[in-house]
Amino acid sequence: xxxxxxxxxxxxxxxxxxxxxxxxxxxxxxxxxxxxxxxxxxxxxxxxxxxxxxxxxxxxxxxxxxxxxxxxxxxxxxxxxxxxxxxxxxxxxxxxxxxxxxxxxxxxxxxxxxxxxxxxxxxxxxxxxxxxxxxxxxxxxxxxxxxxxxxxxxxxxxxxxxxxxxxxxxxxxxxxxxxxxxxxxxxxxxxxxxxxxxxxxxxxxxxxxxxxxxxxxxxxxxxxxxxxxxxxxxxxxxxxxxxxxxxxxxxxxxxxxxxxxxxxxxxxxxxxxxxxxxxxxxxxxxxxxxxxxxxxxxxxxxxxxxxxxxxx
Amino acid sequence: xxxxxxxxxxxxxxxxxxxxxxxxxxxxxxxxxxxxxxxxxxxxxxxxxxxxxxxxxxxxxxxxxxxxxxxxxxxxxxxxxxxxxxxxxxxxxxxxxxxxxxxxxxxxxxxxxxxxxxxxxxxxxxxxxxxxxxxxxxxxxxxxxxxxxxxxxxxxxxxxxxxxxxxxxxxxxxxxxxxxxxxxxxxxxxxxxxxxxxxxxxxxxxxxxxxxxxxxxxxxxxxxxxxxxxxxxxxxxxxxxxxxxxxxxxxxxx
Numbered sequence: 001x002x003x004x005x006x007x008x009x010x011x012x013x014x015x016x017x018x019x020x021x022x023x024x025x026x027x028x029x030x031x032x033x034x035x036x037x038x039x040x041x042x043x044x045x046x047x048x049x050x051x052x053x054x055x056x057x058x059x060x061x062x063x064x065x066x067x068x069x070x071x072x073x074x075x076x077x078x079x080x081x082x083x084x085x086x087x088x089x090x091x092x093x094x095x096x097x098x099x100x101x102x103x104x105x106x107x108x109x110x111x112x113x114x115x116x117x118x119x120x121x122x123x124x125x126x127x128x129x130x131x132x133x134x135x136x137x138x139x140x141x142x143x144x145x146x147x148x149x150x151x152x153x154x155x156x157x158x159x160x161x162x163x164x165x166x167x168x169x170x171x172x173x174x175x176x177x178x179x180x181x182x183x184x185x186x187x188x189x190x191x192x193x194x195x196x197x198x199x200x201x202x203x204x205x206x207x208x209x210x211x212x213x214x215x216x217x218x219x220x221x222x223x224x225x226x227x228x229x230x231x232x233x234x235x236x237x238x239x240x241x242x243x244x245x246x247x248x249x250x251x252x253x254x255x256x257x258x259x260x261x262x263x264x265x266x267x268x269x270x271x272x273x274x275x276x277x278x279x280x281x282x283x284x285x286x287x288x289x290x291x292x293x294x295x296x297x298x299x300x301x302x303x304x305x306x307x308x309x310x311x312x
Numbered sequence: 313x314x315x316x317x318x319x320x321x322x323x324x325x326x327x328x329x330x331x332x333x334x335x336x337x338x339x340x341x342x343x344x345x346x347x348x349x350x351x352x353x354x355x356x357x358x359x360x361x362x363x364x365x366x367x368x369x370x371x372x373x374x375x376x377x378x379x380x381x382x383x384x385x386x387x388x389x390x391x392x393x394x395x396x397x398x399x400x401x402x403x404x405x406x407x408x409x410x411x412x413x414x415x416x417x418x419x420x421x422x423x424x425x426x427x428x429x430x431x432x433x434x435x436x437x438x439x440x441x442x443x444x445x446x447x448x449x450x451x452x453x454x455x456x457x458x459x460x461x462x463x464x465x466x467x468x469x470x471x472x473x474x475x476x477x478x479x480x481x482x483x484x485x486x487x488x489x490x491x492x493x494x495x496x497x498x499x500x501x502x503x504x505x506x507x508x509x510x511x512x513x514x515x516x517x518x519x520x521x522x523x524x525x526x527x528x529x530x531x532x533x534x535x536x537x538x539x540x541x542x543x544x545x546x547x548x549x550x551x552x553x554x555x556x557x558x559x560x561x562x563x564x565x566x
Binding site: 285293 | 366368370371373376378417449473474477484486488533535562565
């Protein structure tokens with residue numbers, strides 16, 4: 001009997017201890033600045049949703065975190081990874097936008113530290129639950145116990161000084177209706193969120209391409225030395241901004257031309273892709289998704305409303 | 313009377329069953345039900361790669377899954393029935409190509425991952441079935457239309473937009489009709505969908521007839537191709553009605 005109890009206890013301990021190990025290894029890219037770089041993949045059970053870049057800045061007045069990641073466990077493991085580097089408390093967690101891989105780690109952080117643009121707060125309230133459920137389907141057990149936490153603070157554009165770092169919050173949009181970018185003027189690091197993708201195909205479920213292109217111009221005009229894209233490798237020049245712009249312009253042009261030529265959506269999804277974009281990660285999955293998101297508006301623009309209804 | 317040994321009888325019966333029950337190329341547990349529900353018992357129904365159904369491998373939007381059906385490789389197609397095995401309402405639409413080529417593209421709602429199939433009946437009465445699997449996280453049939461939550465469709469109900477393109481292989485016609493196409497499966501929203509459409513040319517020649525069912529997506533958009541023999545197509549007329557008796561009646565100029 002004793003043995004059985006011991007065995008049961010062992011199983012219980014094992015069951016609670018077994019979680020998804022993201023093996024987070026922060027990489028320092030600039031003074032006080034670390035990045036957790038995600039895989040250039042789609043969501044999968046194997047990557048646990050870690051397809052996103054998150055980051056943190058260790059200031060003299062505490063740690064500023066950019067995006068909390070795709071799950072509760074990711075958030076908790078971020079907190080642990082930060083604690084291995086500094087004793088400073090986490091004072092701010094800035095969420096760049098309302099997509100699930102960027103905010104579902106919120107539970108791991110003190111609610112008062114969480115902030116996002118006002119539009120992002122609204123969109124997390126509206127879409128958060130459905131995103132969370134969908135993430136369980138896409139990445140499975142890594143999402144265990146993850147629940148939606150809406151940030152408390154509504155961020156506005158402007159300068160915030162924290163512990164010797166001069167952060168500029170940029171309130172932009174285009175990838176979604178609310179896209180926050182953060183420029184640390186002290187280090188020259190620009191945290192671009194999903195306004196910028198690098199060597200990874202941009203995603204468009206809530207995109208307005210014209211606005212997105214405007215936001216890219218704003219970002220390119222800022223004085224930065226390093227850019228942390230939402231997805232894909234960190235860079236030391238505007239290359240990722242230009243790559244994102246080139247792709248979006250090509251996509252927009254292709255959809256407009258295809259609609260004007262009368263192509264059906266099934267035909268557009270099968271169009272051959274230019275070589276430069278075939279090198280982007282997950283293009284084969286993302287391009288048809290973008291056609292699904294954006295082609296209906298292009299079609300509507302190409303059809304004529306019937307002006308001569310025939311009466312009998 | 314010399315009797316056949318029992319094992320030979322069983323063997324023959326087994327052979328006959330296997331030979332008659334052609335395996336479903338899409339390996340769907342629902343094929344038997346589809347065969348029984350949608351086709352007469354005495355009808356000849358064969359799987360035929362000459363009927364192609366094109367859709368995304370994975371559907372991004374389960375309320376708008378783009379599907380293209382092409383039965384042009386078959387001779388004398390009279391009617392094409394499109395259905396999705398695992399939808400709560402399996403019948404998607406039927407079309408009779410008349411003057412148009414036996415192909416049609418449109419969008420559908422899928423409730424869960426399912427084969428989407430087209431059965432083309434040729435003049436000899438044989439049904440030729442082709443299809444493809446579409447993977448989706450689903451929910452497309454039990455979600456209210458966006459129209460049901462907005463007053464816009466009431467002002468624009470059955471408004472048609474469209475366009476005609478000249479192409480070397482023949483004219484292409486695209487038609488979009490404003491309609492919520494509610495399935496009746498979302499709580500407190502009754503089924504409300506376009507049932508019948510006829511597309512004719514300026515000489516009252518019928519190009520295609522379409523019978524739509526609930527799974528056709530909101531604001532249906534149809535892509536039709538005409539053979540090169542149909543020339544001088546300055547306009548097409550689209551007439552029809554929904555299940556509440558509202559009429560569709562519009563003319564689309566080139």
